Amino acid sequence: MHGFANPKRFLALASWLTPLLLVSGLLLTAIALVWGLFYVPPDRLMGETVRILFIHVPAAWLGMGGWTAIAISSLVFLVWKHPLAGLAARAAAVPGLVFTAICLVTGSIWGRPTWGTWWVWDGRLTSMLVLLFLYFGYIALSQAVAREGGSSRIPAIFGLVGAINIPIINRSVVWWNSLHQPPSITMGNSSIDTEFLVPLAVSVIGFSLLFGGVVLARMRALLAEIQTEARLRRKADGGA
């Protein structure tokens, strides 16, 4: 693990891994979406609206996965003080926010024809909305710290504390009566027919690869930004 804390080694790895993840992610996502939107049969009750599954479910998982990544990176940053871990947490926040927003929007569009309402304040929907606001808070906080200076431990602690919402989202449909359906996919068990499940799996893998690629690309950008700033500062100091 210490090997990857070295920015040089990280950059050498990221320079070929980033395009690989992005291209394969785009390819798999495209396959899954064409498959899911045009070739999958309509659902027994929902009809054509079932197709939103192939965007909604991966987006929801990655929205939660993004915060899990923030929490783990924050833990590594707080305990081992790896600077790259702090960058990884910052880099995961925006894609996590985007996927959470996609999940909420697609879910709302699906809810109108299926449930008969755009939005309800049940446990699942509310906790997912809280996750969206947590992302906004985290991004504002980490950017303020990066810009104004201040301890990077503050966003890291926020990232760890916010992680408590993740198991709540996951369990919300089990603990409480909710309008949102209970989990269809649990450990080694699925109540989704294979015809839907296979393209869904492809979609989840594709979205995840994309997510990884975006995080790596953003980490490289953040590193470059830090290097530029350091160089400019050195130049300014030398000129003075």
Place this chain on the structure above:
Amino acid sequence: MTAALKAKHQRLILVVIALFVIIGAGLLAAYGLRNEANYFYLPGQMAANPPEVGQPVRLGGMVQEGSLSMLDDGLTVSFVVTDKEQATVDVRYSGILPDLFVEGSGVVADGRIAPDGVFVADQLLAKHDENYVPRELQGMDQHSADQTLETLETGA
């Protein structure tokens, strides 16, 4: 080097303790909310804790097979909402039914208990179950109906 290791371990222990406290607090809060954060009451919960007449309340459950009927005015439907424990609530509703509203599937109704003991709904929401089945496999209906009943048990 040993001092650095020590500081690192100290931080690890501190963070782990903090995490335990936070998770404990979160779980405690969720446990405290388990009866308050329900989006709706099941018929069994409503029977055990009857709401006052006229008090707004949300009822959720499964539309009993064979219970759906149109009243004489041609606008009002009446049906029975049931749960896994076979508790039932009679419901009356005037308005447009959601597309997914069928016998044997889940429903969430906003409304209140009328003086005659019938639940009068102002709004009906269809509750989709966690089963995704193509139209070609409609034979699974009874099986998935059983599963819907099973899932309604959660939180009860």
